[in-house]
Amino acid sequence: MSTPSELLDQIGDIGTDHGRGGYSRHVFQPVELELREWFTAAATERGLTVSGDHNGNLWAWWGEPGPNALVTGSHLDSVPGGGAFDGPLGVASALAAVDELRASGFTPNRPLALVVFAEEEGGRFGVPCLGSRLLTGSIDADHARRLRDPDGVSLAEAAAYAGLDPAALGADERLLGNLGCFIELHVEQGRGLIDQSAAVGVASSILAHGRWRFRFTGEGNHAGATLLEDRKDPMLPAARFVLAAREAARAVPGARATVGRIVPNPGGTNVIASSADVWLDARASTAEDTRAMLAEIEAAAADAATSEGCTLNVSEESYSDTVYFDTGVRDELVRTLGDVPVLPTGAGHDAGILAARIPTGMLFVRNPTGISHAPEEFAERDDCTAGARALATVLREQAGG
Incomplete structure (x- = not known):
């Protein structure tokens, strides 16, 4: 079994930005493609079946893909000079949760998937949550293909470089129709959990x-x-x-x-x-x-x-617009985890985009600096472990093995 911190240590040298500090990991560039390879290898080692959709999002399935899938995960890209936890903590925690569930002999009774969404930060093409927006059809595919990065490279050209068919970018109703619920774990981007002396919390809304x-x-x-x-x-x-x-x-x-x-x-x-x-x-x-x-x-x-x-x-x-997370999912997370704080966030997330189409919820892990989108972003190893265990508890309850 691996802890989230041990998994993050494996990618700690990938995409370091020696000029800005922190990390610069932008979609479909060599650094981000290396992170995709890391995730694919880590998921495969755990017996998951990895595939990419036609919008550049990665899916690792525990069992056969099918209706009412329970999904968790986050993203691996960053803002320019970002921190180590924003996005990757959710991915590492998902892998660690799978380790804990497998070690306990758990088998899900519904399809379970880990996802890595593409271009969540908008650090290269300027549109945040681009992978989930394309999946849900909340951004026009032709408009997206024409987006250009600061070097003048279009999204269509970058997608082709990464081995995707640019003409296939856009809403994927078949895949979306199989998703029953999405639970995203994320480092908190603020001080809510610090002020409440809690390691883990549940999101209520997004500004x-x-x-x-x-x-x-x-x-x-x-x-x-x-x-x-x-x-x-x-x-x-x-x-x-x-x-x-x-x-x-x-x-x-x-x-x-x-x-x-x-x-x-x-x-x-x-x-x-x-x-x-x-x-x-x-x-x-x-x-x-x-x-x-x-x-x-x-x-x-x-x-x-x-x-x-x-x-x-x-x-x-x-x-x-303002996103209010599904109250049924929110209340279930609180019931499952006990008396944990429920708090809003000013940061956008893929869970916020998917919320318009499927039930979604979020878990936050305490950030003792209160800083995000900067090298000082942080989470204690014990808090990361607590977050992964909370996620495993939620997945066990939701997937009912």
Whole structure:
């Protein structure tokens, strides 16, 4: 039997980012393909049958695939410079739970599968939960095929590189129809379990959230030869936009607005940019609050652009309404695990995408730093083991062997 921490140790050298710190593991790139090979080997060693669907998600089946399957797992990709636990802990815990169940002589009486979803973070193509969105048809396949990474590579080209048929990307109703329930274990991205002194918790909901690209277009020119009054510099409204986003979020209880990426074009030190792309991540407790906050931010951005003689274009790259996890699954998890905390999360997950189509639930494992999407993300080895045991208990109860 392996613990989740021992399994994570096996991939601890894969995808380390020596520039940013932490890990950079992006879908269909060599590092992420190596992680897929690791999962395939680990699942096969446990007697599971591994196959990939036509959207790049990996499935490891205990028994024959069929209706009413119970599914667990997470993802292996990361944000740029991300932590070691976001995603991989859920995959490692699923493998460790299988070890514990097999050691106890358990045999499921319904199909049981472990899944690794593709491009959960959106770190390469900008759309989070891309694998589960494609599976469920909640993103248009033609639009997805045209997505491009920062190097100009399209999703269609990257999928072909990974051995997939780009033309086959899209909703898979046959596979989806066989899924009865999805339980995702994840490191907590926040301080809820710290504050409640608990190693494991259950998710209640996910904040409404989305990503938008704001493109400010001005006039490129020489940094030394162009007087200030003659400039149309898109970096100025971009800077004012960042501040406006923070102020708009402050006005909405519990809201978040973040600018984590700015790309000026052409990007020269002694060049006035001709355009600046700025990406906004906005989240609030309700869809109405999220949209209202976005409208205020967009209005401020438009005013800032006009004042500098620039134009503004806003495009929505992804959006998810507030997700309330299936109450029956949530209550069953609490009943099975005892008096564990039930808490919301501000982070998006594949479980949130699947929730629109099948019953889903989530388990959280305590993160003593309270930090995620950064190298400082952490979970104690004992807490990881407790999480895997909780998952095994849930799977035993749900699969009723």
